[in-house]
Amino acid sequence: MSTNVSSENGGKTANTDGNSSVGDLNQPLRYSPAEIEPKWQARWDADASLYAAEGHGIGEKGLGKPKYYCLEMLPYPSGQLHMGHVRNYAIGDALARHMWMRGYNVLHPMGWDAFGLPAENAALKNGVPPREWTLGNVAAMKKQMRRMGLSYDWSNEVTTCLPDYYRWNQWFFLKMFEKGLAYRKKSKVNWCPECQTVLANEQVIGGRCWRHEDTVVEQRDLTQWFLRITKYADELLEGLDKLEGWPEKVRTMQRNWIGRSEGAHVDFAVAGRDCDDTDATAGPSTRATRLAQDDTSSFQTVKKITVFTTRVDTIFGATSVQLAPEHAVAKMFALEDDALRVKIEGLLAEQQKARESDALGAIEKHGVNTGRFAVNPFNGERVPIWVANYILADYGTGAIMSVPAHDERDFEFAQKYGLKVRRVIVPADVTDEEPALPYLAEDDAVLIGSGSWSGLGCVAAQEKMAAFAKAKGFGTPTVTYRLKDWGVSRQRYWGTPIPMVYCDSCSPDEPMPVAESELPILLPEQIDITQTNGSPLGRVAEFVNAKCPKCGGKARRETDTMDTFVDSSWYFYRYTDAKNSGAPFDSDKANYWFPIDQYIGGVEHAILHLIYSRFWTKVMRDLGMIRNDEPAERLFTQGMVIKDGAKMSKSKGNVVSPDLMIERYGADATRMYALFAAPPDRDLEWQEEGVAGISRFLGKVYRLTTKFAGAARTTNGGSRKGSAEEQVLLRKLHQTIAKITQDFDGRWHFNTSISSIMILVNEITANEAAIDAGEISPAVVSEVLRGLILLLASFAPFFAAEMWEQIGGEGVVFRTAWPVADAELARENEIEIPVQVNGKLVTVVKVPFGSSEVVVKAAALADEKVKARIEGKTVAKVIVVPGKLVNLVVK
RNA sequence: GCCGGGAUGGCGGAACUGGCAGACGCAGCGGACUCAAAAUCCGCCGAGGGCAACCUCGUGGGGGUUCGAUUCCCCCUCCCGGCACCA
Numbered sequence: 001m002s003t004n005v006s007s008e009n010g011g012k013t014a015n016t017d018g019n020s021s022v023g024d025l026n027q028p029l030r031y032s033p034a035e036i037e038p039k040w041q042a043r044w045d046a047d048a049s050l051y052a053a054e055g056h057g058i059g060e061k062g063l064g065k066p067k068y069y070c071l072e073m074l075p076y077p078s079g080q081l082h083m084g085h086v087r088n089y090a091i092g093d094a095l096a097r098h099m100w101m102r103g104y105n106v107l108h109p110m111g112w113d114a115f116g117l118p119a120e121n122a123a124l125k126n127g128v129p130p131r132e133w134t135l136g137n138v139a140a141m142k143k144q145m146r147r148m149g150l151s152y153d154w155s156n157e158v159t160t161c162l163p164d165y166y167r168w169n170q171w172f173f174l175k176m177f178e179k180g181l182a183y184r185k186k187s188k189v190n191w192c193p194e195c196q197t198v199l200a201n202e203q204v205i206g207g208r209c210w211r212h213e214d215t216v217v218e219q220r221d222l223t224q225w226f227l228r229i230t231k232y233a234d235e236l237l238e239g240l241d242k243l244e245g246w247p248e249k250v251r252t253m254q255r256n257w258i259g260r261s262e263g264a265h266v267d268f269a270v271a272g273r274d275c276d277d278t279d280a281t282a283g284p285s286t287r288a289t290r291l292a293q294d295d296t297s298s299f300q301t302v303k304k305i306t307v308f309t310t311r312v313d314t315i316f317g318a319t320s321v322q323l324a325p326e327h328a329v330a331k332m333f334a335l336e337d338d339a340l341r342v343k344i345e346g347l348l349a350e351q352q353k354a355r356e357s358d359a360l361g362a363i364e365k366h367g368v369n370t371g372r373f374a375v376n377p378f379n380g381e382r383v384p385i386w387v388a389n390y391i392l393a394d395y396g397t398g399a400i401m402s403v404p405a406h407d408e409r410d411f412e413f414a415q416k417y418g419l420k421v422r423r424v425i426v427p428a429d430v431t432d433e434e435p436a437l438p439y440l441a442e443d444d445a446v447l448i449g450s451g452s453w454s455g456l457g458c459v460a461a462q463e464k465m466a467a468f469a470k471a472k473g474f475g476t477p478t479v480t481y482r483l484k485d486w487g488v489s490r491q492r493y494w495g496t497p498i499p500m501v502y503c504d505s506c507s508p509d510e511p512m513p514v515a516e517s518e519l520p521i522l523l524p525e526q527i528d529i530t531q532t533n534g535s536p537l538g539r540v541a542e543f544v545n546a547k548c549p550k551c552g553g554k555a556r557r558e559t560d561t562m563d564t565f566v567d568s569s570w571y572f573y574r575y576t577d578a579k580n581s582g583a584p585f586d587s588d589k590a591n592y593w594f595p596i597d598q599y600i601g602g603v604e605h606a607i608l609h610l611i612y613s614r615f616w617t618k619v620m621r622d623l624g625m626i627r628n629d630e631p632a633e634r635l636f637t638q639g640m641v642i643k644d645g646a647k648m649s650k651s652k653g654n655v656v657s658p659d660l661m662i663e664r665y666g667a668d669a670t671r672m673y674a675l676f677a678a679p680p681d682r683d684l685e686w687q688e689e690g691v692a693g694i695s696r697f698l699g700k701v702y703r704l705t706t707k708f709a710g711a712a713r714t715t716n717g718g719s720r721k722g723s724a725e726e727q728v729l730l731r732k733l734h735q736t737i738a739k740i741t742q743d744f745d746g747r748w749h750f751n752t753s754i755s756s757i758m759i760l761v762n763e764i765t766a767n768e769a770a771i772d773a774g775e776i777s778p779a780v781v782s783e784v785l786r787g788l789i790l791l792l793a794s795f796a797p798f799f800a801a802e803m804w805e806q807i808g809g810e811g812v813v814f815r816t817a818w819p820v821a822d823a824e825l826a827r828e829n830e831i832e833i834p835v836q837v838n839g840k841l842v843t844v845v846k847v848p849f850g851s852s853e854v855v856v857k858a859a860a861l862a863d864e865k866v867k868a869r870i871e872g873k874t875v876a877k878v879i880v881v882p883g884k885l886v887n888l889v890v891k
Numbered sequence: 892g893c894c895g896g897g898a899u900g901g902c903g904g905a906a907c908u909g910g911c912a913g914a915c916g917c918a919g920c921g922g923a924c925u926c927a928a929a930a931u932c933c934g935c936c937g938a939g940g941g942c943a944a945c946c947u948c949g950u951g952g953g954g955g956u957u958c959g960a961u962u963c964c965c966c967c968u969c970c971c972g973g974c975a976c977c978a
Binding site for chain 2 (some may be wrong): 206247311365399480834838839841876
């Protein structure tokens with residue numbers, strides 16, 4: 001193809017400047033992304049097998065090559081790519097193309113996390129059906145992605161809102177139900193009044209909805225579906241230690257989220273009223289029993305309070321028992337005592353208020369004395385029972401033993417209310433001063449005043465005392481988690497219908513799974529989703545009415561839909577076999593590709609998506625579908641894109657549109673800038689002038705390449721020896737190859753990769769006159785230009801394709817093997833050695849590469865500046881670091 | 892409060908295992924080309940002093956280890972992110 005065709009009239013492009021040099025053969029042609037990029041995009045679309053990173057499965061073309069699964073997190077189809085996406089995909093695409101050139105069979109797929117609330121909101125606002133709105137957005141974003149030149153394998157595209165995908169959500173749900181991993185329970189749930197639906201714990205951030213920062217989440221009692229993620233709590237925790245390719249930050253966040261703590265349950269018997277302790281283990285008073293009768297709960301049976309503690313070794317220091325205001329025993333006491341009830345209700349009201357102002361953590365500790373007592377089973381001591389606002393109802397048992405001497409919060413509380421403080425732990429080293437209270441140490445501490453346990457080390461005591469409690473039947477060693485089962489029910493329309501029915505005649509409250517053969521349970525379209533309480537599907541008769549799988553009679557369908565995080569928990573498995581209509585995927589295919597070699601996305605998914613998908617992987621493994629324990633070998637979390645010091649957001653009005661950047665500077669310059677402006681793991685400040693700089697750089701490469709294309713076409717390079725200028729160019733080329741290869745293998749600091757390419761280009765520019773004069777052979781020019789273009793291929797693919805064609809490169813540039821750095825050519829002949837005197841730089845001496853210590857030292861001492869500096873002084877010591885520096889210590 | 896990450900020119904950043912601080916780019920300044928401008932090309936560009944060769948200081952602050960510290964150790968300040976009464 002003629003080089004002139006694409007660029008002859010560059011004047012009408014984005015870089016328009018009234019270029020008047022058309023037809024002037026001495027004037028190099030101008031870089032015009034507006035012409036180059038659409039041209040190559042059209043070719044790539046026409047021949048995906050050559051240009052897309054279409055992974056080839058087992059038994060296909062990929063055989064014999066090692067596999068590489070490169071994955072970026074799938075986007076929500078909002079309709080517009082933002083800079084965060086651009087950055088994410090620029091990183092992933094550079095890697096995919098690089099691994100491709102390194103000879104791997106690369107899978108690099110893309111899809112759409114297409115269920116969710118915005119589609120419903122758009123429907124309500126504009127009257128467009130959610131499906132239509134969503135698929136329209138998918139088309140728009142796919143167009144943007146193509147425009148960016150991303151190498152996705154569209155033959156395995158996944159769209160989660162389509163029945164061929166979500167039917168498998170339903171299928172998994174049935175499997176989990178079968179295994180007891182999906183269950184229904186009535187519970188207090190987080191309700192977002194704005195979304196009109198429940199939220200998982202993970203979706204509540206600081207008491208507010210993850211999608212609506214201004215909306216306080218309410219607590220409601222609802223019967224909901226849960227997935228038993230807690231069954232895998234230990235494995236999810238232990239697995240983190242093995243995920244060495246994951247950022248420490250993400251692993252720490254998940255550890256904290258799982259929140260495992262080892263401890264013990266200990267039963268404190270509830271004593272009778274006031275001083276009536278004749279029967280400490282007797283049931284509550286008859287009055288309580290009577291009052292409780294109109295309540296269906298089991299107050300009558302409450303004879304004890306089970307506390308959870310991680311420090312059972314301090315139990316002799318327990319001077320009260322503290323209950324959460326919601327605790328059943330607190331409720332029981334409240335029924336007996338109106339004054340107490342008012343106070344407890346006061347605590348609850350205050351909690352609710354604090355939650356609304358997002359000040360739950362800052363609330364001052366206080367509580368009420370119930371006037372009742374509990375009995376410490378270890379020493380028989382009666383201690384008062386309090387209800388306190390700092391006790392969490394949903395952690396542990398909602399009740400604690402308060403040990404003021406050895407717990408900060410208990411200490412603060414005891415000080416406020418004048419409760420007893422009794423020290424039962426002291427440092428093992430008796431020479432130490434008695435430490436101030438509260439004293440928290442356990443490793444080097446021993447028990448005192450603890451009966452027969454006194455003298456034991458804390459850690460040993462914890463184990464022995466818990467075992468003792470178990471033997472005596474008033475306690476047990478236990479493990480508590482912060483992690484809760486995953487509530488997946490949503491009272492929304494635009495999600496996967498939960499494949500369950502309830503039969504009116506068999507058992508109205510007993511869910512029954514639909515038969516697998518009935519899947520998919522289709523989400524009805526064209527329905528009214530006007531926002532009111534409850535599930536929109538509940539008002540669609542055709543949907544609700546079903547047949548009972550047991551008796552064949554009338555049954556009602558479950559009308560809640562699944563949390564959209566279900567969709568994204570396993571989508572990357574579907575990529576390996578996206579068209580399979582008989583199973584979620586073929587196990588052999590998944591086992592070939594998994595685990596994902598590199599997963600790339602934002603750190604905001606550190607908890608939600610990344611813990612759910614780890615859970616799902618373990619479930620699928622236990623179903624025998626896959627072999628891997630974890631979804632991804634390596635995880636990379638890129639930094640945010642910042643503008644004017646703040647994260648880009650509509651509300652701040654600092655959004656930079658990728659479309660605008662592409663229009664002005666081209667996709668290549670835009671994505672290359674996203675890699676150049678900062679290391680990928682750090683936040684990136686978007687500066688348009690920087691994009692312009694990259695565009696100028698590409699223009700320079702364009703000018704040089706087109707100018708010397710003729711030389712490059714005549715030979716394939718291969719020149720190894722030559723003039724000094726030739727050697728300088730080849731050396732710089734091979735140094736750059738080595739540097740970039742290293743960057744991809746290691747730190748991914750593509751900002752320095754690109755900078756090294758710029759240095760190479762500056763070197764070519766510096767030798768431009770020599771090339772013009774024919775002092776550098778075409779073979780060398782060819783080798784350098786070919787290498788340069790191959791190095792650029794991962795970062796600026798449209799540009800590289802065009803340049804490759806211009807220099808007459810064979811085949812597809814991305815299918816060309818990655819160049820291998822020649823260490824011999826890369827080596828410097830002469831190196832500069834800094835010479836210091838007493839650690840301060842004095843001069844730099846040149847010595848041949850590989851000079852011995854003696855030679856380097858002699859060169860340093862022979863230097864005039866050095867001589868002047870040490871004149872009249874004694875050289876006490878000479879430090880020579882071969883290849884690095886010389887330091888003279890003088891006195 | 893706890894856990895991460897960070898602080899280097901006017902700006903983004905570089906210096907990978909302790910060895911020439913400021914690579915590369917942006918912005919700025921000066922020059923060439925041009926009737927002029929744009930584009931392009933060349934030069935300068937941490938601070939202070941000096942006509943100059945050069946000298947002194949300098950990687951958030953204080954101390955330490957070392958021939959030598961942006962890098963390692965101790966203490967402190969500030970910024971960003973996450974978690975936050977988890978017993």
